[in-house]
Amino acid sequence: MGRSRTYDWQDPSISASAVGQGSGLDFLREILAGRLPAPPIAATLGMDLDEVDHGHAVFSLTPGEEHYNPIGSVHGGIYATMLDSAAGCAVQSTLPQGMGYTSLDLAVKFLRPVKADMGKVRAVGSVLSSGRRTALAEARLLDEADRLLAHATSTCMLFPIPAA
Template structure:
């Protein structure tokens, strides 16, 4: 009765080097277009960057059994990963060449369960406020009928890349 899933990923150093050589929006557009590999975690969970523009990023995932917790619905960590990715990449899309970010916190509110019957979900991240040292972003997780499944806010630290 066991199930298996096989996947692969690209060398994470390739996009990491590229991220330091491009403005955030340019980098994310290269990832979205497939000219640069995305994060290995995207392959692990099977989610993708679908849209990106200045201050906004959208990721999607088709829920599968491999995303389940022991009680038969999508694990909260998968929700959080999608929301963190959308919020963080929304911030990244605003950064100039030579700047980077890291998440300082993530607050998630789970509103509805997600199962394989839910169908494709999408996490929409937007920047609420951006300063010189920190940015605040939000992300919302929706089903195909635009029902809100979860909501998150994230504070991000902005910093210059070194050498």
């Protein structure tokens, strides 16, 4: 017998229209506080933004079998999405009003398998370097004992957001 899962999300255009209206940190704090909706991918995966500060972002997820690949462990794309989110939001948290970013690349190293019975995992992102046009960030995927499960680096392009 098949399994099923249902979830809800809010209109992503609400948050998208707020990007660049304040600082990146203010924007992320509005999501964290629930005053702006989280992106639909967070609901799809069951991922939460847990912390945000200047140059720092933390996402968490409790792995389940809905995240599994055919060989019986969490799919690497789940790791990559968490790491990309943590690194990208760490960069976003440093941006002034009127600036945006997009990921140019993501290099992921998978170190340990993730299974549904291991409890919550956290992706901890931090900015390593930031310039006028690009920023470099890293993210670490950790288990509840702070063991390193995966690591990523990401280069992000920074750009002005046109006024609405």
